[in-house]
Amino acid sequence: MDTVIKAFGLVFQFDVMVAVVASAFYGLTVGALPGLSATMATALLVPVTFYLSPIAAVATIITASAMAIFSGDIPGCLLRIPGTPASAAYTDEAYAMTRKGQAETALGICLWFSALGGIAGTLSLMLIAPLLAEMALSFSTYENFWLAMLGLMCSTLVARSSPIKAIAAMLLGLLITCIGIDNPGGVPRFTFGSTDLLGGIEPIPALVGVFALAEVMRALTEREPPKIENRKLGSILKGQWQLTKEYPKQQTRGNIVGIIIGVLPGAGADMAAWVSYAMSKRFSKTPEKFGTGHPEGLIEAGASNNASLASGWVPALLFGIPGDTITAIAIGVLYMKGLNPGPSLFTTQAESMYALYIIFILGNIIMIPFGIIMIRLASKVVGAPRSAVMPVIMIFCAVGAFATAGNNLFAVWCVAFFGLFGFVMEKNGYPVAAMVLGIVMGTMVEQNFVTSLIKSDGSVLPFFDRPVSSVLAAMTFAALLWPVFSWTREWLRGRSRTVAA
Amino acid sequence: MLLSDRISGSAIAALGAVAFFYGSKLPPVPGQQVGPSAFPMVIGTGLVICGGLIVFGIGRHFEEVAEADVAHHATPEELAPLPAWRNWLALLPPALLAFYALASETLGFLPTAAIMVLVASLAFGAKPKLAVPLAIIAPFAINLIFLKLLRVPLPGGILPFPW
Numbered sequence: 030m031d032t033v034i035k036a037f038g039l040v041f042q043f044d045v046m047v048a049v050v051a052s053a054f055y056g057l058t059v060g061a062l063p064g065l066s067a068t069m070a071t072a073l074l075v076p077v078t079f080y081l082s083p084i085a086a087v088a089t090i091i092t093a094s095a096m097a098i099f100s101g102d103i104p105g106c107l108l109r110i111p112g113t114p115a116s117a118a119y120t121d122e123a124y125a126m127t128r129k130g131q132a133e134t135a136l137g138i139c140l141w142f143s144a145l146g147g148i149a150g151t152l153s154l155m156l157i158a159p160l161l162a163e164m165a166l167s168f169s170t171y172e173n174f175w176l177a178m179l180g181l182m183c184s185t186l187v188a189r190s191s192p193i194k195a196i197a198a199m200l201l202g203l204l205i206t207c208i209g210i211d212n213p214g215g216v217p218r219f220t221f222g223s224t225d226l227l228g229g230i231e232p233i234p235a236l237v238g239v240f241a242l243a244e245v246m247r248a249l250t251e252r253e254p255p256k257i258e259n260r261k262l263g264s265i266l267k268g269q270w271q272l273t274k275e276y277p278k279q280q281t282r283g284n285i286v287g288i289i290i291g292v293l294p295g296a297g298a299d300m301a302a303w304v305s306y307a308m309s310k311r312f313s314k315t316p317e318k319f320g321t322g323h324p325e326g327l328i329e330a331g332a333s334n335n336a337s338l339a340s341g342w343v344p345a346l347l348f349g350i351p352g353d354t355i356t357a358i359a360i361g362v363l364y365m366k367g368l369n370p371g372p373s374l375f376t377t378q379a380e381s382m383y384a385l386y387i388i389f390i391l392g393n394i395i396m397i398p399f400g401i402i403m404i405r406l407a408s409k410v411v412g413a414p415r416s417a418v419m420p421v422i423m424i425f426c427a428v429g430a431f432a433t434a435g436n437n438l439f440a441v442w443c444v445a446f447f448g449l450f451g452f453v454m455e456k457n458g459y460p461v462a463a464m465v466l467g468i469v470m471g472t473m474v475e476q477n478f479v480t481s482l483i484k485s486d487g488s489v490l491p492f493f494d495r496p497v498s499s500v501l502a503a504m505t506f507a508a509l510l511w512p513v514f515s516w517t518r519e520w521l522r523g524r525s526r527t528v529a530a
Numbered sequence: 531m532l533l534s535d536r537i538s539g540s541a542i543a544a545l546g547a548v549a550f551f552y553g554s555k556l557p558p559v560p561g562q563q564v565g566p567s568a569f570p571m572v573i574g575t576g577l578v579i580c581g582g583l584i585v586f587g588i589g590r591h592f593e594e595v596a597e598a599d600v601a602h603h604a605t606p607e608e609l610a611p612l613p614a615w616r617n618w619l620a621l622l623p624p625a626l627l628a629f630y631a632l633a634s635e636t637l638g639f640l641p642t643a644a645i646m647v648l649v650a651s652l653a654f655g656a657k658p659k660l661a662v663p664l665a666i667i668a669p670f671a672i673n674l675i676f677l678k679l680l681r682v683p684l685p686g687g688i689l690p691f692p693w
Contacts, residue, residue: 080680190592190596191591191593192592194580197577197581197584200576200577203573213565214556218556218570245623245650246622250620417656417664420646420664421647421664423627424668427627427643428639428684432676432682441631442627442631448623
């Protein structure tokens, strides 16, 4: 109880409150602008968090990402253009409701069920994380190695692309972390005589490049989205309670699927929305209504993507394994603030963890009033011309990376390089999220790998000896072989069909 | 910037091979079997295998499924092709960042950022009526945020921040 009171003391401070409110509006704005993702919002926040207290820093990330995921639904509803990729799954549905003259209801569903989903996700984080932490305290380097490998493999499985390209992307990320002097031998590795490379590639400039600069580049190759016309909207929350009572099953299922996908490394809000929307359609009694402006799928998927946000922090806080691309950035901030991820975080920094839960709940509650304000202002915010927003973001990429790297221009080169690299990768079907996971986790994977090998005197057998590590190893190999299995099944099915015909 | 799988796969395999050989040349830690070379060699091997599989088009099927899904959800306007030169325009932001890295120390933040904003804004199709004021105001505002709020001194150069 004492820790909870302390946690409230940590949260309800002037700087934290200012940080929450400011990042809420920032997140809502960025999310509502088409082409700017929640991950980009988080990446651009990092230099600001550098100068905040640890709790305020984490609070800005939590609030901004939750708000951005919700507000991505706004242009989806009004324009049929998802504000963030996490809204893409149900944009058609929401827009169909708007065309039927139910824009208020559609926006209301997105807001209300986003907030409820966010709170459900937080509850799961509060329940799962401490339980797992107790278990994880007994893990040795073998378990940690397999857990990290499993995380990396999951990130390749969930990528909506070729699994081989995803694995290649992930390995490229791991290779990038080999650069520098921070390795088991302490020798300069892949530095090619450059003093800048001795320190290695910092994850933050790389992430800013991949998630922010690459978005600016992509925007240059795409058409300017149309403007939202100024329309009069009625009461946003009217009828939402009715819908909550009408679709309890869809909502619960959306929350649970979102939580599970959030915990899976590398899979985040966009994946959660796609899976939940498909699931809602499959289990619906009226699947034919989907796509015509039916609230069912919207409720399930809208709850799901926000639920995934909080549970994405479970592996991030416990093992330093990002649950999604947003927590990939958050892990960097946690290290920067001395809140190094690990199971002991829940005992030594218990009040900080409680503070984190409180911020999550708080963020999802204030989402409702702030969200309503944003919906009313949407036509003005989304109307901001791209030619004014994008150049400013580009400058932020440069200066932000420069500031986080201790005023080093090498970081700006990193941003430019990774922006280009990420853009080319994405164009050619290599999922950047997998590479980012590699970059964030590389050092940890290598440490556990080499320490384990040293302990075992170079033998691989002890990697499979302990019960937990053998289970994790089996799961990793299953994840590696899953694409082969699913491809064979489809191939066999295709063949039996041609034989039958 | 669309490369064929053959090219990107071979590049990955070649990079893997280089990582493997470079890794194997690293000096070992005395008295230990495993040192800094183990991890790059494992990754290098993995990259060679993946690159090879990509060259032979294995796993391409999964991509086609995902692409069809995206096309199914896109609006017709989004799918309409843009002129090819627009693709090359994407090189502009990294080029401008390189310009920042090279010029900001001598020119100073304000002029460098002003040039970057002006060029980028025009590339996005802004009229000079918008681009010029933006190029003057935005760098000032950003400099103010970083200097006063975050206490990051940005390079002064020929035109330092006036207060």
